[in-house]
Amino acid sequence: TYSQNDVFFIFGPGLLKVGENAFSLNRRLESVYLQRCTAISKGAFRGCNRLTKVLAEKCASLGEEAFMWCSLERLVANPIILARNTFLFCGLTKLKLNSVEKIDFRAFCKSKIRELEVENCCEIDENAFEGLFNVKIVCKAESVPQNCTRVKQIEDVEAQNREIEAAKKILE
Numbered sequence: 001t002y003s004q005n006d007v008f009f010i011f012g013p014g015l016l017k018v019g020e021n022a023f024s025l026n027r028r029l030e031s032v033y034l035q036r037c038t039a040i041s042k043g044a045f046r047g048c049n050r051l052t053k054v055l056a057e058k059c060a061s062l063g064e065e066a067f068m069w070c071s072l073e074r075l076v077a078n079p080i081i082l083a084r085n086t087f088l089f090c091g092l093t094k095l096k097l098n099s100v101e102k103i104d105f106r107a108f109c110k111s112k113i114r115e116l117e118v119e120n121c122c123e124i125d126e127n128a129f130e131g132l133f134n135v136k137i138v139c140k141a142e143s144v145p146q147n148c149t150r151v152k153q154i155e156d157v158e159a160q161n162r163e164i165e166a167a168k169k170i171l172e
Helices: 157-171
Strands: 009-011 031-033 053-055 074-076 094-096 115-118 135-139 148-153
Touching: none
Parallel strands: 009 031, 031 053, 053 074, 094 115, 115 135, 135 148
Antiparallel strands: none
16 A cells, blocks of 8 residues: 655656645655646645755745755745745755745744845845844845845846936936
8 A cells, every 4th residue: 555654756747736735744755856846835845854855947836834844955946935934944055046036924934044045036024034043145125134144136127227217207
C-alpha cells in the first residue's frame, strides 16, 4: 500500500496545482520538480523537514504556510505575492524571487533568511521578517522593515518618467 511518508521525490510534469496540505508532514520528501505547476496551495509542504529543493518555475502562487518548517536550500518559482507565514521557520538563507510584488505579514517569520532579492517588490509588511535581524534586501519598496538592511533600491524608471513629465507640464 502507498503511504505519504514513502514519497522521497516528486516529479510532476503534468501537475498544475499542489493542493492544500497535499504533502504536509511528509518526513521523507527531499526534492520536488514541477515543470507546469502554477500554484502551490496553503500548507502544501508544511513540516516537510527534509525538503531541500523545489523547482517550480511557472508557479505564480505560493499559499500561506506553503513551506513552513521546511529545510529548503533552493526554491525556483515566480510568485507575485509571498503570503502570510509562507516561509515560517523555513531553512532558506538566500532567495531570489524577482517576480514578487508584495510580501505579507510574517512571510519570513523566524526563518533563516539572510539575503533576499525581490527587485519588483513595492510593498513589504512591517512584520514580514518578525524574529529576524539584519536581513539584506534588494527591492523597489519605499521603506523596508526596521530589522532589515536595504542593499540596493531598484529604481522605478516608469514612475520617474511620469514624475518628470508631470514636472515639465507644471513648468510650461
